[in-house]
Amino acid sequence: xxxxxxxxxxxxxxxxxxxxxxxxxxxxxxxxxxxxxxxxxxxxxxxxxxxxxxxxxxxxxxxxxxxxxxxxxxxxxxxxxxxxxxxxxxxxxxxxxxxxxxxxxxxxxxxxxxxxxxxxxxxxxxxxxxxxxxxxxxxxxxxxxxxxxxxxxxxxxxxxxxxxxxxxxxxxxxxxxxxxxxxxxxxxxxxxxxxxxxxxxxxxxxxxxxxxxxxxxxxxxxxxxxxxxxxxxxxxxxxxxxxxxxxxxxxxxxxxxxxx
Numbered sequence: 001x002x003x004x005x006x007x008x009x010x011x012x013x014x015x016x017x018x019x020x021x022x023x024x025x026x027x028x029x030x031x032x033x034x035x036x037x038x039x040x041x042x043x044x045x046x047x048x049x050x051x052x053x054x055x056x057x058x059x060x061x062x063x064x065x066x067x068x069x070x071x072x073x074x075x076x077x078x079x080x081x082x083x084x085x086x087x088x089x090x091x092x093x094x095x096x097x098x099x100x101x102x103x104x105x106x107x108x109x110x111x112x113x114x115x116x117x118x119x120x121x122x123x124x125x126x127x128x129x130x131x132x133x134x135x136x137x138x139x140x141x142x143x144x145x146x147x148x149x150x151x152x153x154x155x156x157x158x159x160x161x162x163x164x165x166x167x168x169x170x171x172x173x174x175x176x177x178x179x180x181x182x183x184x185x186x187x188x189x190x191x192x193x194x195x196x197x198x199x200x201x202x203x204x205x206x207x208x209x210x211x212x213x214x215x216x217x218x219x220x221x222x223x224x225x226x227x228x229x230x231x232x233x234x235x236x237x238x239x240x241x242x243x244x245x246x247x248x249x250x251x252x253x254x255x256x257x258x259x260x
Contacts, residue, residue, distance in 0.1 A: 033204035035059070036160070037066065041076075042196045043168050046135070047161035047203065048118055054111050055156035058120055058129075061103035062156060065131050066200050070097065076195040077187060078134075081170045085195075086121055086134035092194045094179040094187065099130035103154075111155035113143040116163055119153045126151035135159065137170045169195050 039046040052059045065071055065088075076087035077094065090096055105126045113119055117136050120129035134153075136143075145152035159166060177190040 034202055036203040037157075037200055038203050039162075039200050040198045041165065041169070042194075042198060044165035045162050046159055046165050048157045049160045050157040051111060051155075055106045055154060057104050058106050058154050058156035061101055061129075062133070064101055065099075066202070068100075069199075070099075070131060071197055071200040073199075074197050076169055076191065076197065078189050079170060079172055079174050079191055079195070080189050082138065083140065084134040084136050085166065085169050086132060087195075087197055088121070089130075089132040092196055094177065094184070094190070095181065097131070099132075102128060102130045105129065105151045105154050106156070107145040107152035107154040108148055108150075110145065110152075113140040113153060113155055115139050116159040116166070117155045118157045118159065119143065119155045122153065129154065135166055137166060 035050040035052050037048050037050060039048060050059045050062065071088060073092060074088055074097065075090055075092050075094075076085045077090040078086040089099065103120065105120075105122070111117065113136050115136055115138050118133055119136065121132035121134050122129040143153040172195060173192045174189045175192050176186060176188050178184055178186040
């Protein structure tokens with residue numbers, strides 16, 4: 001009888017452990033998703049993984065701008081086909097937005113400006129980066145820090161999906177353009193037709209389409225069914241164990257059938 005009880009208890013413990021592991025894995029994926037952002041443009045989506053480990057201050061700064069909606073409907077205002085595409089500072093009317101935060105330059109000992117990496121744009125002052133960024137369309141090692149005293153351009157993430165979109169943006173026709181308002185500066189390499197960043201959001205906050213909603217409901221339904229079945233099996237084992245224990249107790253009331 002003890003063996004049945006032991007089996008039931010072991011099965012129950014394994015079931016609880018499996019559920020804990022599943023919940024831990026789901027939580028880990030949710031936490032990691034906060035470092036994966038979707039840049040939604042009128043040319044398509046660009047998915048970027050932010051490197052919070054190697055560029056924590058830069059990533060934190062970038063997230064602040066995302067959370068305030070600063071990047072909604074800004075443009076890639078500077079496009080150089082054999083260099084990079086730059087955005088994050090101007091509206092589709094080429095009006096400069098007022099950036100609120102600046103960030104310390106983390107290029108020293110940091111990541112390299114390789115193709116598909118995203119870096120902070122700045123002036124000649126090393127710690128002047130605020131909201132503007134650029135995506136490298138090729139390897140640009142000249143932008144990296146050369147030594148502990150020579151600041152480069154801080155990389156803080158990498159494109160993981162949508163490099164075809166980046167390549168389509170780098171190929172747009174550009175012009176020398178001066179916006180028609182007082183105090184405007186002339187922009188070289190400005191796209192003739194605006195390349196608009198409609199929004200930047202965290203991947204785990206993606207708005208679901210009806211089809212995705214149906215798929216997620218189906219997945220959730222299957223998961224619930226499996227969990228219910230696992231719970232039922234656990235309960236069944238427990239009931240069997242208790243039933244066998246009861247039967248043994250009844251049989252033991254007869255001296256001929258229950259001997260020490």
